[in-house]
Amino acid sequence: MTLLPYLVAGWIFLVGLYGLVTSRNLIHAVGCLAVTQSSTYVLLLAIGYRDGGTAPVFADIPTDARVVDPVVQALTLTDVVVGATVTALLLALVIQLHKRHGTVDPDELSELKG
Amino acid sequence: MTRRGRLLLFLIAATVTTVLLxxxxxxxxxxxxxxxxxxxxxxxxxxxxxxxxxxxxVNFDQRALDTLVEETILFAAVLGAVVLLRQVTGERRRPPRPARVSPAIRRLGVLLLPVALLVGLYVVAHGQLTPGGGFQGGVVVATALHLLYVAADYRALERIRPLGPYEVGDVVGEAAYVVTGLAAMLGGSTFLANVLPWGTLGTLTSGGTVVVLNAAVGMEVACGVVVLLATFLDQVVEIDEESDGARPGTGESR
Structure with missing residues (x-):
């Protein structure tokens, strides 16, 4: 048994969080959030892997071939789509923030403005 | 909180999370x-x-309802971005300047544009057979159109990209998915049930409603991404602050 693929997912998650916590630029922070989210892709695909399995696409392989789990792959697709939309929305928010406050450094955005 | 304190707090939390993970x-x-x-x-x-x-x-048959919600998330995000990045008071829209592009890049773009467009449509149409589908193919189609921005300039892109029809296309793609589901209900089955003939495994017409739903999603994603990219590109290329002319970084990026 090997834990390595799962640990890689955990590592990506924590690295992304570290970037978020220490970020000095909101665009960089949005990128870090995307990294954090990509850990879920790795975790899902690792869970669905089957030793010696191929892609669950039966266009040119026999229907009894050994394939990996298609359910987690479908979930990963959903994950990617949602991740992309969240990134787009957050970047739009950052543009608006920059217009209004003239900065994208989260530390300089501490005071509330009416 | 100081940066040091924040980092310390993160390290403690990360250690706990690591143990739990x-x-x-x-x-x-x-x-x-x-x-x-x-x-x-x-x-x-x-x-x-x-x-x-x-x-x-799994995506378009067994979990078709989930994919409807997923598509709606994309739809809502595009809508949100359009609302957030609209032209506000104090900003003016200036026509994009023509840009000079080296002839080699221009030829490559003209050559690649139809190929990329065809690949995108192929990926959408063969979603039930080979890896790909509406989401992936839609993004390829939308990106293909933007080759025109690289190969020519923003004005050329705007000519083939009047935003109105693409916004309508986004809505039609979303609606087509719902209508397909409702049609299954009218046919006496459940919402989004795979009621069309399934065909023969491995042929273009196999998979029943998977083909239809892939096309609907492909249309929505392609139009949605075009609109989304347009709102961002407009910010850079067209929209300017009224007061002090061009700020640094808002001029034409190329």
Missing amino acids: VGAFVELPDFGTNFHPYGDRAVHAALEHRTANAVAS
Whole structure:
């Protein structure tokens, strides 16, 4: 048994969080959030892997071939789509923030403005 | 909170999270295990409906309702971005300047544009057979159109990209998905049930409603991404602050 693929997912998650916590630029922070989210892709695909399995696409392989789990792959697709939309929305928010406050450094955005 | 304090707090939290994660990973099914009860059932159901791409079958047949919600998330995000990045008071829109592009890049763009467009449509149309589908193909189609921005300039892109029709296309793609589901209900089945003839495994017409739903999603994603990119590009290329002319970084980026 090997834990390595799962640990890689955990590592990506924590690295992304570290970037978020220490970020000095909101665009960089949005990128870090995307990294954090990509850990879920790795975790899902690792869970669905089957030793010696191929892609669950039966266009040119026999229907009894050994394939990996298609359910987690479908979930990963959903994950990617949602991740992309969240990134787009957050970047739009950052543009608006920059217009209004003239900065994208989260530390300089501490005071509330009416 | 100081940066140091924040980092310290993060390290403590990260240590706790690491312990919890490793504890959970140890309990997970072994990596590469042969035990995939859901996967086996999903493959069986996909083959039963003659859909060669089991992932597409999961997305557009077995979990079609979830994909409807996923598509709606994309729709809402595009809507949100359009609202957030609209032209506000104090900003003016200036016509984009023509840009000089080297002839080599221009020729490459003209050559690649139809190829990329065709590949995108191919990926959408073969979603039930080969890896791909509406989401992936839609993004390829939308990106293909933007080759025109690289190969020519923003004005050329705007000519083939009047935003109105693409906004309508976004809505039509979303609506087509719902209508397909409702049509199944009118036919006496459940919402989004795979009621169309399943065809023969491995042919273009196999998979029943998977083909239709892929096309609907492909249209929505392609139009949605075009609109989304347009709102961002407009910010850079066209919209300017009224007061002090061009700020640094808002001029034409190329």
